[in-house]
Amino acid sequence: MQELHDLNDEDLRGLAPETVAALAHQMLQRLRRQDGEIKFKDAKIEKITFQLARLKAWKFGAKTEAMNAEQKRLFEETLAEDEANLQAQLEQARGQASTPPATDGDNNKRKPRRQPLPDHLRRVEHHHEPDDTNCPSPGCGKPMKRVGEDVSERLDIVPAEFFVHRHIYGKWACRCCQCLVQEAAPPQIIDGGMPATGLVVHTMISRFVDHVPYYRQEAINARSGVHTPRSTLASWSGRGGAALEPLFVAQKRFVLSTRVLHADETPVAMLDPGAGKTKRAYVWAYARGAFDAVPGVVYDFCLGRGSQYPIAFLGADDDPNGRRGWSGTLVRDEYKAYEHVMAAEPGRVAAGCLAHARRKFDELLRDNGKSAVATEALQRIARIYRIERELATLTNKERLARRTAVAQPLWEELHKWLRLERARVHDGSATAKALNYSLNAWKALTRNLLDGEVNVDNNHCENLIRPWALGRKAWLFAGSELAGQRAAIVMSLVQSAKINGHDPHAYLNDVLTRLPTHLNSRIDELLPHNWQRRLKAA
Structure with missing residues (x-):
């Protein structure tokens, strides 16, 4: 029809x-x-x-300040x-073609801009030309001339590829002398073993940088048809960690050579086979000053949080081996154990953390949203931080001069206000505790007004200890004290490589390749900050 x-x-x-x-x-x-x-x-x-x-x-309207960092990141990704x-x-x-999401007005600032793809990436070119290069106009049909091109780039990835190094050692013999000559095998991190240095490094980076547990690495490798039991992977990391110990000692010596040192600690669960459960251990972080031109960090895995652990790490005046302890300005929070650490060496000076003082008022405001004291304190502290952000790029001498001229009056006003408010509140109240924290630590909190090299807070070290907080959520616990110490060795070097601008895989691969033949007297050449200078010199 x-x-x-x-x-x-x-x-x-x-x-x-x-x-x-x-x-x-x-x-x-x-x-x-x-x-x-x-x-x-x-x-x-x-x-x-x-x-x-x-x-x-x-x-754009969510109260993200009520979320922790992980929740906020998950919220944004979702x-x-x-x-x-x-x-x-x-x-x-x-019925439209697929296009990137449109943005309106000020929202453009919230969208990440596409960055140019790195030049060092391998390019695979795909040429697209018309099948017929003759003019399609009716009655013409003449050959056309190429006048230009448009280039678009798309990022792609090939999953990790396993490959085999075949080392063939030729044998050369002299029939007259009955002499046999053959090139000696170069020393490796694991002599006579299956893995090349690159595979050992990949296993360690996956474990200590990407926080992928060994059982997951085993499953990932199995997808490529390679059988690597988790016990084998752990053994490779153990051998690699042992090879890095001399470098860790040199890194510790370098970090403790600074005059301003940051310190912090975080709990890590450790397996206790005898009890059939885990117990709490701690990782202590020690970082060179926030304004230090050459950054560096070193970690120490300890069984507890007592003062004996940092005292042993930093050294003391009465060291039985006669070693001189570290002396200088220690930026830390008001944890009581630090009092003994400061007293262990006469040359140590305490510097406080304004972020911790601020946190007390922030907690007070969260518990009691109508606290006028907390609101006023946070506003006064914010003014100090605004000035500090402006001083970050100055030299230590310039920073101290600006602090004296601009920041010191704000500190003095804050101190006067704190004492006035403390006189108005009852002992034992939450407000009194928040005020007492700042007043009792006032000398340490204002140490930055006497030394331009000292930062106002300890956030620098807290940021460097954060990888441990991320890692413990993935691997849950350290298997033993020795495993924790080995993790501290590897993490000290790879995190120092990262803050010095290196790819941790490239750094560790080069270092572990060179270590078997590298002179111990020249071990400092392989430290993260010197490795950078060596590349520049080349």
């Missing part, structure tokens, strides 16, 4: 009334169906548009996934 819209007036006159009625009924049903499809599509578009609007309201998904659905509903 013909379609009604295909017929003209003459065709309609020649049709029977019953046929015209059937065609009209058919067209009416089609129009109703199309109308229903349009309404359904409009409803779907309206629903998706509403979801996108609500998503943006969540994105929003990005949801927004891209809804945008794709909206484009499909509208």
Whole structure:
């Protein structure tokens, strides 16, 4: 049967009334169906548009300050996934080609901008040319001339590829002298073993930088048909960690050569096989000053949080071996154990952490949202931090001069206000405790006003100890004290490599390749900060 819209007036006159009625009924049903499809599509578009609007309201109106760092990161990642998904659905509903999500006005600032792809990446070129390069215009057909090109780049990845190094050692013999000559095998981190240095490094980086447990590495390697039991992977890391011990000793010596040192600690669970459960151990972090031109960090895995552990690490005046202990300015929080650490060496000076003092008022405000004292304290501390951000790029001498001129009056006003408010509140109250923290630590908190090399807080060290907090969520616990100490060795070097601007895999691979033949008297050449200078010199 013909379609009604295909017929003209003459065709309609020649049709029977019953046929015209059937065609009209058919067209009416089609129009109703199309109308229903349009309404359904409009409803779907309206629903998706509403979801996108609500998503943006969540994105830009959410109280992210109420989230911890991990929750905030997960929240942002989920929003990005949801927004891209809804945008794709909206484009499909509208019949549009896939395009990046549109942004409006100031929201552009919140979107990460696409960065140029790094030059060092391998490029695989795909050339796209017309099948026919003759002019398509009617009556022409002449050969066309290439006048330019457009280039677009897309980032791709090939999963980790296992390959085998075949070392073939030729044997050379003298028939006269019955002498056999063969090149000696170069020393390796694991002599006579299956893994090359690159595989050992990959295993260690996966474990200590990417925090991938050995059982997951075993499963990942199995996808490539390579059988690497977790016990074998752990053994490789153990051998690699042992090879790095001399370098760790040199790194510790370098970090403790600074005049301003940051210290902090964080708990790590350690397996206690005898008790059939885990017990709490600690990782202590020691970092060179926040304004130090050459950064560095070193970790110490300890069974407890007592003062004996940092005292042993830093050394003491009465050391039985006659070693001179570290002396200088120690930036730390007000944990009581540090009092004994400071007293262990006469030349040590305490510097406080303004971030910890601020945190007391922030906690007070969260517990009691109407605390005028907490609100005022946070505002006063914020003024000091605004000045400190402006001073970050100055020299130590310039920074001290600016602090004296601009920041010191704010500190003096803050001290006067703290004492006045403390006199107004009852002992034992939450407000009194927050005020007491700053007042009792005032001398250490204001140490930065006497030394331009000292930072106002200990956030520098807290940031460097954060990888341990991330790692313990992945591998849950250290298997033993020795395993914890080995992790501290590796983490000290790879984290120092990162803050010196190195790729930790490239650094560790080069170091472990060279260590078997490297002179111990020149071990400092392989430290992260010197490795950078060596590359520059080359």
